[in-house]
Amino acid sequence: MKRLPSPKKTAYCLTGVLAAILLFSAFSILHAAWKSSGRERSGDPSTLEIYQNGVLIQSISLAQVSETYSFTVVGEGDAYNIITVSPDGAWVSEASCPDKLCIRQGSLPGSLLPITCLPNRLVIRLADDSPRETDNGADALTY
Amino acid sequence: MKASENRPSPRKLTVLSLMTALSLIIFYLESLLPPPVPIPGIKLGLANIVTLIVLNRCGAREALPVLLCRILLSCFFFSQAISLAYSLAGGLLCLLTMAVLQTLLQKRFLCLTSIFGAMAHNIGQMGVALALTKVPGVLAYLPFLLISAAVTGLFTGLCAHFSLKYLPKFPD
Numbered sequence: 001m002k003r004l005p006s007p008k009k010t011a012y013c014l015t016g017v018l019a020a021i022l023l024f025s026a027f028s029i030l031h032a033a034w035k036s037s038g039r040e041r042s043g044d045p046s047t048l049e050i051y052q053n054g055v056l057i058q059s060i061s062l063a064q065v066s067e068t069y070s071f072t073v074v075g076e077g078d079a080y081n082i083i084t085v086s087p088d089g090a091w092v093s094e095a096s097c098p099d100k101l102c103i104r105q106g107s108l109p110g111s112l113l114p115i116t117c118l119p120n121r122l123v124i125r126l127a128d129d130s131p132r133e134t135d136n137g138a139d140a141l142t143y
Numbered sequence: 144m145k146a147s148e149n150r151p152s153p154r155k156l157t158v159l160s161l162m163t164a165l166s167l168i169i170f171y172l173e174s175l176l177p178p179p180v181p182i183p184g185i186k187l188g189l190a191n192i193v194t195l196i197v198l199n200r201c202g203a204r205e206a207l208p209v210l211l212c213r214i215l216l217s218c219f220f221f222s223q224a225i226s227l228a229y230s231l232a233g234g235l236l237c238l239l240t241m242a243v244l245q246t247l248l249q250k251r252f253l254c255l256t257s258i259f260g261a262m263a264h265n266i267g268q269m270g271v272a273l274a275l276t277k278v279p280g281v282l283a284y285l286p287f288l289l290i291s292a293a294v295t296g297l298f299t300g301l302c303a304h305f306s307l308k309y310l311p312k313f314p315d
Contacts, residue, residue: 007249014244014255021262022293025286032283054277098223104181113287114280118183118272119225125280 032112039109039126046109047127048090050083052120059127060085075120083124090124092117151205154314159197159209166193166213167220174221182284184229184268185291188261188299190217194238195257195303199250200313203242210234228275229268236267253307257300261292 004010039046050058052073068086070093075081081102082094091107095117102117114125151159170190179185190213198206214234218227240263244256265288272281 004247004249007247007251010247011252011255014248014252014259018255018258018293021289025289028286029290032286051276051278053275099178099183101178101181101183104178106181113182113283114278116183116272116276116281116284118229118275119223121276123276123278123281125278 029112036109036112046089048085048108049125049127051123051125054121060090062087062089073120073122075122079120081117081120081122091115092122092124095120152314155201155205158313159201159205162193162197163209163212163216166190166209167216169193170213170217171221180291182287182291183272184265184284184288185295187295188264189302191237191257191260191264191299192302192306194234195241195253195260195299196306196310198238198241198245199253199303199307200310203238206238206242210238225275228271232267232271233264234267237261237264239263253304254297254300257303258293258296261296261299262289265289265292 046062048060048062049056050060050073052075057073062085065085065087068084070082070084073081073083075096078096080094080096081092084091084093089107089110092102092105092115095102097117097119099119102115102120102122105111105113105115108115108124109126114123116123167190169192173187173189176187179187193213194206194210197209211234214227214230218224218230222230237260241256241260244259248256266285269282269285269288272284273279
């Protein structure tokens with residue numbers, strides 16, 4: 001039977017793997033922050049997509065929003081999320097989920113992460129995550 | 144005859160039941176605390192201290208029923224049904240990772256075992272989130288979850304390390 005490497009040697013290897021994972025994660029977060037600040041600097045109006053159970057239920061171009069309004073997304077059972085949309089962004093203003101994390105996640109754009117309500121399987125994300133150099137603003141999902 | 148040999152002694156069964164109750168209490172107390180950051184999946188995971196202790200003192204065969212009982216009972220008493228899928232995926236992947244690492248590290252470097260276990264837990268939960276929401280965009284959470292797992296895993300690993308110093312030997 002093959003002998004296992006010494007625990008010390010394995011620990012060194014694992015520490016290296018851990019450092020690589022942490023570096024990669026930090027780089028991913030910095031990259032997302034850089035992309036987000038680039039979007040803010042460009043001043044391009046964002047398009048938000050709202051998914052429920054993986055199905056795109058609404059796509060909102062913030063350029064077309066002139067005043068603040070709210071609407072309700074109803075899920076299974078009594079589950080619901082009230083989403084408020086303003087010219088500056090969208091956020092979950094009320095929800096039936098117990099932890100209310102989706103409300104605490106703030107508004108998009110502005111947050112690095114999509115707004116997610118896991119109990120109600122709702123995701124709000126920015127439609128275009130790719131760089132906008134060659135983009136003329138049109139999007140297949142924008143209406 | 145063989146079946147009775149594999150069966151744990153009543154004393155061991157009692158200790159494992161106590162450990163399950165302890166992890167359930169810790170889970171409940173932690174659930175009373177507000178989430179530290181508004182990112183789904185980020186939590187201290189204090190109940191994992193008990194899993195680590197049982198894994199270290201007895202082995203994966205004993206830690207698995209303790210973990211499964213804790214997950215099933217906590218979902219039944221304190222959480223929604225949907226939490227079961229997240230807890231099972233995260234918990235089982237965490238236990239598998241910790242069991243493999245514990246063998247490789249020969250029960251030393253408990254903090255490393257705990258950190259990788261916490262990371263595996265978050266990866267398992269992310270997999271379920273991805274399967275349920277079907278939106279690849281939720282993967283944006285993964286770097287945040289991995290970094291938080293390193294911090295919380297280190298903390299739970301240290302807690303388990305110091306607890307093991309003072310805990311008596313488990314009965315065979």
